[in-house]
Amino acid sequence: MGNKIKNCLAGIGAVEALNDCKVIKRSRFYINEPVGFEEQDWFVNAAINIETGLKPHALLDSLQAIQIECGCHRKAVRFGPRCLDLDIILIDGVILNTPRLTVPHPRMHDRRFVLQPICDIDPDNIHPVLKKDMATLLKCLDGDGQRMIAF
Numbered sequence: 001m002g003n004k005i006k007n008c009l010a011g012i013g014a015v016e017a018l019n020d021c022k023v024i025k026r027s028r029f030y031i032n033e034p035v036g037f038e039e040q041d042w043f044v045n046a047a048i049n050i051e052t053g054l055k056p057h058a059l060l061d062s063l064q065a066i067q068i069e070c071g072c073h074r075k076a077v078r079f080g081p082r083c084l085d086l087d088i089i090l091i092d093g094v095i096l097n098t099p100r101l102t103v104p105h106p107r108m109h110d111r112r113f114v115l116q117p118i119c120d121i122d123p124d125n126i127h128p129v130l131k132k133d134m135a136t137l138l139k140c141l142d143g144d145g146q147r148m149i150a151f
Contacts (some may be wrong), residue, residue, distance in 0.1 A: 004044035007031060007070060011084045012048055014066040020053040027117035032148040045088070047117035056091055060101050063088070088136075090112060093128045104128060109137045112146035 016023045018073040027047045034043060052059060062130065063086040068085045072091065089105045096103040104127055108114045123135035130137065 006045055007084045007139055008046055010070055011066060012046075013047065015050060015063070017087070018052070018054070018062050021059075022051045023048050024051055025049040025121045025128050027120035027151050030056065030113060030116060030148045030150050032146070043113065045113045045117060047114070047121055049121050056088065056094070056101055056103060057098075058061055060088060074111040089118065090125065090128075093126070110141070112138065112141050112148055115141070116148060116150075 011028065012023060015021060025048070029044055029046045031044055032044050034041075054062065067084050067086055068096055087105055088101065088103055089108050091103050105114065108118075109127060109130060115134055118134045119138055123133060123138075125134050126132070127134070127137060
């Protein structure tokens with residue numbers, strides 16, 4: 001919601017400003033049609049690769065705090081509109097499944113708007129559960145409901 005690019009850049013800047021966190025690389029921005037709840041505007045997505053000394057749950061807490069600082073609160077509708085959504089997708093081959101956090105992200109391999117930006121950064125990155133690289137996972141997707149435009 002709002003100025004989508006500005007919100008994304010503010011989120012990336014806030015991640016970079018975290019203690020013990022550095023943005024190493026950023027993908028292009030993509031406009032993509034919504035998935036799950038389709039009666040809404042298209043989204044803007046990107047991926048960043050960070051180096052951090054934060055533990056996964058501490059990173060999640062920090063990302064949720066950034067979302068709140070940017071004016072985002074709990075989504076009223078699952079997959080509905082929001083001003084900023086920061087997700088942990090992968091952590092260096094880590095597999096984690098807790099009530100608060102699942103890594104790798106459980107739906108990442110089904111979503112072009114996740115895989116394409118990750119491929120901009122590192123198409124050879126291996127999904128630690130599926131044991132396939134990101135480029136292969138992206139090629140396996142059909143086009144249904146997953147249109148994207150890079151800019």
